[in-house]
Amino acid sequence: MNVLQSMKMAWKQLKASKLRSFLTMLGIIIGVASVILLVSLGNGVTKEVDDQMGDLGSNLITVVNSSVNPNDKYTYDEVMKYQNIDGVKSVSPELSGQVNATYDYKNSSNKVIGTNDQYKAARSLEMKEGRFLLPIDTEYGQKVAVIGSTVASDLFGFGNPIGETIRLNGMPYKVVGVLKEKGASMMGSSDDQIFIPISSAQRLLKDTNVRTIYVETKSADDVDFVVNTLESRLAIKFGDEKEQEE
Template sequence: MRLFELVAMALKTVTANPMRTMLTMLGVIIGVSSVVTLVSIGRGTSEEIAKQYENLGTNLLVVNVTGTGRATQLDYDELMRFETLPEFDTIAPTMVKANANVKYDRKQEKFQLIGTNDRYQAIMKAKLAEGRFLSHTDHDFRNNVAVLGSEVARTLFGYLDPTGEDINIDGVVFTVIGTLQSKGSNISGSSIDSAILVPLEAARRQFKLGQIRTTYIEAPTREDIYRAQETMRQYLTFTFKSDEGFKLINQDELLKAGMAATNTLTNQLVSVACISLLVGGIGIMNIMLVTVSERTREIGIRKSIGAKRINILLQFLVESTVISGLGGLIGLTVGIAISLLLPYFNPQQATRISLDISFYAFMFSVLVGVIFGLYPADKASKLRPIDALRFD
């Protein structure tokens, strides 16, 4: 018999009892839909992680000073000299005041204050909404000027342009010279949207912030960041006379670690979902054994009129493959539908449908039908015509 005829016969058989067929396919449907959904969630999450890191750039190095006292203080001018080295592109030291009391007119709120230089905007990939950013002159002359994050500007000024207005920060008057566009949170959950940026030297003088705690360093390329990291490690170890008192955070390493963790978790979940496919295969084999038993006389009649063993084998093997294949198609449809609809019900969860994994999941479901249908088909093909015809 031709393959087309075998498939047509199998479809006619499986549709004759739709409820039993659907229950048989259930394990395969759950398995395939779970694989497709979990992989799409995993890849969507990986892309979101990558986007958040790329907002700062993967060629970014963050130096955090954890020690206290003069032995762990960093000098601004010394840090800026590193820009002359080829593995360094841009450097932005910062001083932070966590809860600065900000007043404008009758409004009073607390916001984060960041003292930094003119490089900070480029490193943070921040875009101006109005006015200008801090300049080198503002830093040198310790000008009392401020750039507002989008949330700060909206809270204090609504939808008005605050450029040129004066605000009071912990009793010191600063003139607003610009506002930033909304950027959202980065991978650590922090955001410059709710921050006020002022020149570093003005922050040091007006608020007695002490020492530089965090320095952002951007390398020319992704490869240079590792050279810059090693250079800074040697410098800090020499300056602090110890390899303690500081932490170096390489964004590229964090990205790789985050992606690896997400991929590992996704693979583990997919492995669990594949168990459903194996369970579905066992269900198919069980039903096919029942089918062989129910159709023993039919097998006997076909063999008595000349059907060969290979014909019987292929008939039942194609039937089990069709059942698993239909289950795979339904599971594929369900998985894709869930992946497409999930972001609408949970906007924070991104998904990305993987066509290659979807194809592999479907082919695996077909393979399950072949493997688990082989034993029942072989058993049917080995029946002796005389025994099959006498079966009651």
């Protein structure tokens, strides 16, 4: 039996069992489509995770002081000494708390972050309008604020927030910048956050203890050295936990 005869017989079988042939073809089509869909979803999730990791930066080190000991504190001046470590590009402290933000008759509850001018680059924040914090804002404890896109929408609607005064726990702060919408990520969303100079945040939150520090290295190759140096300094400052327990 040659190939031509085999094809003729197969065609006759298909014509004789049209419903069965249709169902077989449909099963194959659905199976292939399902595989394509799953692969597409997998690639989409992978890209989203990669994008979020990219936002964090391959050369960004996060130091978190989770000690419950009230004596284990980090001041702003102590944190900024990390800039002297070889391979460090920038240091951004984070002092945070929850505040009640109000403008006119509108109000919202938001996370306020006290930090410095280097925070914007370290956390890959982009401005929609206005400016971010400046060194002079931190130096003089200026009452200025940079707000996320959601905060701007909640308090100002379609109005322009730049130059307007909002109140954080009753204290007046001038809005100098609005961030571009960033969406949710593993590190939370900046859209519903308010950023003020850390020197001003210390007074507003009545707290001087910096619990989170972002250290950005000059390149990915510097990360290991900087991490080892930070671990050594942390061990000197806080001591060995085992020794403290003894």
